[in-house]
Amino acid sequence: MTMINRTAIFILTMFAIIVFTQSSVLAQKAPPFSNDIMMDNHTYVFFMADRFEYNMNSGLNPLVLDAQGYIGKDLNKFWFKAEGEALTAETEGEMEFQGLYSRAVGPYFDAQAGIRYDVAYNADDSQSRGFAVIGLQGLAPYLFEVDGALFVSDAGDISASLEAEYDFPITQRLWGQPRLETSLAVQEVEKWGIGSGFNNVQLGFRLRYEIEREFAPYIGISWNRKLGQTADFTRLEGGEASVFGLIGGVRMWF
């Protein structure tokens, strides 16, 4: 083959390759690398009224709400909690709200920090106070849902609370839920009826039926025992230190 032939073939081949690569869809470039193409960094909104119940006890019959939820991503969330009770027989009630930054500190636990705001009212009066909060919430070994927090009030009083719940299936839709709640204060705060030391123990057992996972009516019992000085304050006000009640309510979430 002559030099000219070889050159011609070479040029034509090169030309063909250029035309092919230029005209062909194969010349498309990949999009720049992005790690934002999956739904793994999505913001979710969750709200759950874990307890929304009517408590039949010695005539006071409080309505109890215990709700919480979040808005956020897997590891970092804004968490909100609301818990309170209002008596239905009298004009009296107490509510607390918390707004917390929540950060995953392990596979099962979130560390939380933020503020708490309490409101209490009765027929004559109402009062409020604020707290700084730090806490730990998650799933403990043996599948206990626990929520423990330490509070420092705007008056410098220190207190703590612990809640633990355990859920077990009796059938696939009927669940049993024992529940424990206790609180502790370092200083006495008479205005709020709180003595120092352990304030109270609240034990409950609820039986809920999940019509849907999101909507489960329940019945149960609860026993609330005020302790020590706190019990004394309650008795002074004419209340009972130990209250046993039948409860009926619904757990809902979305």
Add this chain to the structure above:
Amino acid sequence: MSENKTNGITRRTFLRYSASMAAIAGVSSILPGYALAGFGSEKRDVLTPQGPDNVIDLTIGKMPHMVDGKRGEAIGINGSVPAPLIRLKEGQDVLLRVTNELDEPTSIHWHGILLPFQMDGVPGVSFDGIKPGTTFEYRYPVRQSGTYWYHSHSGLQEQLGHYGPMIIDPASEDPVEYDREYPVVLSDWTFENPYNVLEKNVKMEGYYNYQRRDVGEFLNDVKKKGFGSTIKDYLSWGQMRMSATDLLDITGATYTFLMNGHGPESNWNPLFKKGEKVRLRFINASAGTTAFDVRIPGLDMTVVQADGQNVKPVSIEEFRIGIAETYDVIVEPKDEKPYTIFAESLDRSGYARGTIAPRKDMMAAVPELRPRPKRSHRDMGMMMDMDGMDMEGDSMMEMDHGDMDHGNMDHSDMNMSAMKETPVKHGPDKHGPGAAAIAQNQFNRMGEPGIGLGNDGRNVLVYNDLKSLEPNIDERPAEREVELHLTGNMERYMWSFDGKQFHEVKGPIEFEHNERLRLTLVNDTMMEHPIHLHGMWMEMENGNGIYNPRKHTLLLQPAQRISALVTPRDKGRWAFHCHILYHMERGMFRVVQVADEDGNIYGQDYA
């Protein structure tokens, strides 16, 4: 070997006939109509390349989809769920024109096909996706043969029916002899919005699990094993904050399991003639978490292909098919009677089924769902069960087959040998908050059929049985090793590799062009994950040397350690992920980049 022709026409003569007919008249279908009888609604068709440019046109759009008499809204292709069967021939250069009639972007990924990466169809990785109202031209040379499939790689579209089978006929003679064939596309269907399905799992662990160990089961266990050991067992699971019934994240509580688009009620009904060799091309196109256990009571199956690659024939009675895997089996019905093709979901919360019969509308008995299995401590990567197969504890043999004669189990050899191997200990990395349980010991497990299988005397396919028919080309030993751990947290519904979700990683995993690489995968979770690598084969190291099977998807059992040899021949950017759609979307996804020496990924290499 039944060479006898039924009704005068064998597959090969038919193919020859139809190929010439196609050449003369441009006949669209090269498959006889009967071969796909009952594949789907009448609209469904076999698509073969048309004209000198080998064109196939596909249109993606919303459509109603009837599942066992209930109407749902699906995303179909050419009006069909599953999408039509695409039939190509090795050696063709094809042009697949895909038009998007949805009001959102879409894509088609050609699952298991080696092609220029820009044609791979992963939005954000290999191209920009197909915008609403536009047409994208997929153009690639077909360099392989076998059973494959195609599906959306956009959002959760795959859950809505955007998947279909793809068969590529070999350029030379097919080493598998058969008279008739059917694709069998297994999938899961929900009438719920898939985004809600995902969200429910994020918000509530085990939302769809209605098979927990409840009080009734506890009492049964006490009766069987005594109070002490039952308590010990339940407490040990509680202590680990794990559930022995975490089998699938999404279950029959929302899913209807489909066989070629048919629910169990509407019964997909393919036909055979007595004595024929029927090739069933099983494809698990599930989007959710559904691994299926497939058997045809009364018929032995001979596995001849796995993930599109011919394997030395293995005779079995049952096999597990992970999501995205394919298995071709040959059955030879000797009697003129119907047989049920039964595909149970791994967690036994439902099944897909069809009836293969000599005539239409015949029915065989549909087996009962077996009791759902339970996770063992071995699945948690614990050594406890290795010590002499403790029947008291929660060993693999204690899988809720209380009424079964343990003496009849034929899997003991297999498991014992698996038990003798030395497990690999997990390193110090706990992978962070996104990883719940770490498998402290990692087992080979390729001789184990998987949870809930192998305990009832059936001959079940295991990964060790797979042996490539042709030797692999690259005989080099591995020059480099890449190890990745499959991690997750069911409680938070976070899924990841090495504890990092996809949005947390800085860039792609780099593979070098034409290097010989050992890819080691370790499942640190206690659930099964089908791991899929685009654009190149994984030669699964199951001890068969150059006959190690080539796979595009590896189903990893809990606490399993698998390695595969890889030669990245095609430059480009390739997706690598768990094929459980929800796990992928929640972070168990990576990009593998194969660049040349200059970091260039746009070149092509067809060698």
